[in-house]
Amino acid sequence: MNARFGEFGGQYVPEILMNAVIELENAYSRCKDDTGFNERLSELLRCYAGRPSLLYYAENMTADLGGAKIYLKREDLNHTGSHKINNVLGQAMIAKEMGKTRLIAETGAGQHGVATATAAALFKMDCEIFMGKEDTERQALNVRRMNLLGAKVHCVTSGTQTLKDAVNETMREWTRRVSDTHYVLGSVMGPHPFPTMVRDFQSVISREARQQILEIEGKLPRAVIACVGGGSNAIGAFYHFIEDAEVELIGCEAAGLGVETPQNAATIANGTTGIFHGMKSLFCQDEYGQITPVYSISAGLDYPGIGPEHARLHQTGRAKYAAVTDSQAVDAFEYLSRTEGIIPAVESAHAVAYAMGTAGGYKKDDIIIINLSGRGDKDVASIARYKGEDLYE
Amino acid sequence: MSKFISFITAGDPSLEKTREFIDVLAEYSDIIEIGIPFSDPIAEGEVIEAANIRALSNGTTTDKIFDMLKMVTFDRMVILTYANPVFVYGYERFFSRARECGIYGVVIPDLPFEEREEAAVYAKKYNIHLIRLIAPTSAERIQTLAKDATGFIYLVSSMGVTGIRSEFDKGLADIVRQIKEVTDIPVCIGFGISTPEQAKKMRRISDGIIVGSAFVKIIAEHGGESSPYIKKYIKEMCENV
Numbered sequence: 001m002n003a004r005f006g007e008f009g010g011q012y013v014p015e016i017l018m019n020a021v022i023e024l025e026n027a028y029s030r031c032k033d034d035t036g037f038n039e040r041l042s043e044l045l046r047c048y049a050g051r052p053s054l055l056y057y058a059e060n061m062t063a064d065l066g067g068a069k070i071y072l073k074r075e076d077l078n079h080t081g082s083h084k085i086n087n088v089l090g091q092a093m094i095a096k097e098m099g100k101t102r103l104i105a106e107t108g109a110g111q112h113g114v115a116t117a118t119a120a121a122l123f124k125m126d127c128e129i130f131m132g133k134e135d136t137e138r139q140a141l142n143v144r145r146m147n148l149l150g151a152k153v154h155c156v157t158s159g160t161q162t163l164k165d166a167v168n169e170t171m172r173e174w175t176r177r178v179s180d181t182h183y184v185l186g187s188v189m190g191p192h193p194f195p196t197m198v199r200d201f202q203s204v205i206s207r208e209a210r211q212q213i214l215e216i217e218g219k220l221p222r223a224v225i226a227c228v229g230g231g232s233n234a235i236g237a238f239y240h241f242i243e244d245a246e247v248e249l250i251g252c253e254a255a256g257l258g259v260e261t262p263q264n265a266a267t268i269a270n271g272t273t274g275i276f277h278g279m280k281s282l283f284c285q286d287e288y289g290q291i292t293p294v295y296s297i298s299a300g301l302d303y304p305g306i307g308p309e310h311a312r313l314h315q316t317g318r319a320k321y322a323a324v325t326d327s328q329a330v331d332a333f334e335y336l337s338r339t340e341g342i343i344p345a346v347e348s349a350h351a352v353a354y355a356m357g358t359a360g361g362y363k364k365d366d367i368i369i370i371n372l373s374g375r376g377d378k379d380v381a382s383i384a385r386y387k388g389e390d391l392y393e
Numbered sequence: 394m395s396k397f398i399s400f401i402t403a404g405d406p407s408l409e410k411t412r413e414f415i416d417v418l419a420e421y422s423d424i425i426e427i428g429i430p431f432s433d434p435i436a437e438g439e440v441i442e443a444a445n446i447r448a449l450s451n452g453t454t455t456d457k458i459f460d461m462l463k464m465v466t467f468d469r470m471v472i473l474t475y476a477n478p479v480f481v482y483g484y485e486r487f488f489s490r491a492r493e494c495g496i497y498g499v500v501i502p503d504l505p506f507e508e509r510e511e512a513a514v515y516a517k518k519y520n521i522h523l524i525r526l527i528a529p530t531s532a533e534r535i536q537t538l539a540k541d542a543t544g545f546i547y548l549v550s551s552m553g554v555t556g557i558r559s560e561f562d563k564g565l566a567d568i569v570r571q572i573k574e575v576t577d578i579p580v581c582i583g584f585g586i587s588t589p590e591q592a593k594k595m596r597r598i599s600d601g602i603i604v605g606s607a608f609v610k611i612i613a614e615h616g617g618e619s620s621p622y623i624k625k626y627i628k629e630m631c632e633n634v
Contacts, residue, residue, distance in 0.1 A: 010508055011505065011507055011508060012503050012504060012505070012508055013503060013505060014436050014502045014503055014505065014526070014528070015502075015505050015506070015527060015528040015530075015531060015534075015538070015549065016528040016529075016549060016553075018505050018506070018528075018530075018531070018534065019530050019531065019532060019534065020530070158442065159432070159433065159446075164433065165433075168433050168435050171435045172435060172436075172438075172554050175436070175552060175553050175554060176552055176554070177552065177553075178530060272481070273480075274477045274480060274481055275475075275477045275503070275504075276433065276476075276477050280480075283477075285477070287481070288454050288455050288481065288482065289478040289479075289480065289481030289482065290431065290432040290449060291432045291433050291477070292432075
């Protein structure tokens with residue numbers, strides 16, 4: 001298995017973890033082409049996660065924006081409310097295969113934590129989730145949800161108290177207890193084989209979407225749009241379209257208060273090459289390689305790096321990356337709710353916002369697919385607060 | 394002769410004080426490790442992580458640390474830092490500056506054997522030891538890691554991150570034996586050693602010990618006034634052998 005995407009990727013972890021990542025690579029190599037494994041995973045995705053997810057023609061939005069035909073890939077309809085379950089079920093099966101009895105994971109918005117806690121309950125495994133203190137406050141409902149599912153949630157108070165710090169703490173926990181524990185990394189990041197393995201599990205999104213759009217429309221879309229933090233839903237939505245040169249792939253990263261302000265999480269716009277969290281990739285950092293604090297209204301995109309395959313897709317120009325501000329994302333959050341009756345996760349709203357700004361520029365028979373990576377129930381209270389209402393869950 | 398390696402974080406509480414502490418440590422240490430602080434030190438426990446944050450928040454940078462190290466006369470200085478500060482500074486620029494400062498070795502905990510080559514070519518070019526780490530989980534990797542190692546081998550005492558602890562991995566003596574089959578360089582044990590009893594025990598099975606968090610804890614408590622406390626502690630650790 002190739003550990004790199006061009007210069008990006010690799011396995012930059014302490015020696016304590018090297019045998020664990022090698023063991024994982026071996027287990028994944030055994031499983032990924034194993035018919036039995038794939039049949040069991042497909043069955044779980046179908047009967048437990050609710051796949052295939054719908055590809056929905058957003059007729060009202062299309063009429064309103066007056067350009068391309070807009071389709072929404074409804075990952076928000078998956079069990080647990082986001083695309084995260086696709087990856088977690090696969091990794092939990094591999095953890096079982098390796099004889100592990102305990103799952104640990106980081107979470108930003110809480111979606112990955114909820115998905116991991118769900119899989120742990122299903123597979124009868126112990127589960128501990130690490131979440132930045134700031135995120136436990138803005139996503140309090142997801143903390144309760146994880147508790148309900150039987151997981152222990154650790155509130156991380158170091159650093160910026162967000163996703164980056166949750167990853168630090170989960171890695172530290174993994175070095176403390178590696179023999180019975182699998183780290184369920186939630187995005188296409190970290191040391192090899194995570195970026196490849198998580199991408200493979202998430203690629204079910206584009207495998208379905210490509211087939212669905214060909215069945216419905218008889219042709220490929222002009223563009224596929226997805227939000228990008230670490231980049232797992234985006235790589236999942238892009239993957240089976242990468243070879244289709246005519247399909248634009250557009251990742252939307254979090255511009256926070258603006259890419260030119262210090263308050264953003266736009267790694268492609270502002271990042272430089274570095275080595276962090278087990279991988280060589282692009283990071284928001286200073287001239288001495290200190291990781292800089294980032295900001296986004298969206299806890300799931302509030303991360304100072306991006307997965308190595310995205311860094312490569314950006315470098316080769318195969319995918320384009322755009323930055324979307326908090327206020328654009330909040331507008332899109334409300335717009336999609338009113339226009340289509342679908343409340344998107346504030347992360348996914350970044351992709352919706354980009355489509356709102358660009359759909360009018362396409363021809364009427366062009367097709368755009370937006371990956372609606374998650375549902376927005378978890379964001380209702382924080383968006384209300386953003387709008388100045390004193391609403392707590 | 395058993396080695397004593399001490400560790401402190403550069404710039405905590407200031408670079409002037411770091412230089413003063415180095416002078417105190419030099420009297421008893423065979424090697425002094427200086428940490429170049431990193432914003433996200435994933436191999437460190439709370440004590441050293443906090444020191445990293447203190448150092449960075451008072452404006453400590455890699456350049457200022459090199460300027461300070463250039464003035465240090467002790468000739469067995471080792472730098473400990475993470476892959477990113479070295480990579481972003483530029484491997485060649487980093488190791489050539491380290492050379493100017495007479496640095497003996499560099500330890501990069503998140504640059505494992507498989508990824509070391511990108512840095513190792515410059516370490517070699519500038520004649521600096523890129524120290525290899527071996528962990529309780531290294532198992533069948535031990536001899537591959539130890540073979541051709543230079544300087545000394547940093548053997549991690551137990552699972553987890555740096556920080557004071559009461560128990561060490563039970564297989565350490567066996568790991569040292571396996572290392573000794575393929576190399577003659579010293580094997581020093583670090584992570585969690587803080588009491589003279591622990592030091593004695595670890596010294597019996599290895600060539601030396603690395604003590605970090607205990608010093609950093611003293612500095613966290615006494616700040617700029619730490620020198621006498623550092624001296625008292627290191628004296629106790631070394632004289633009880």
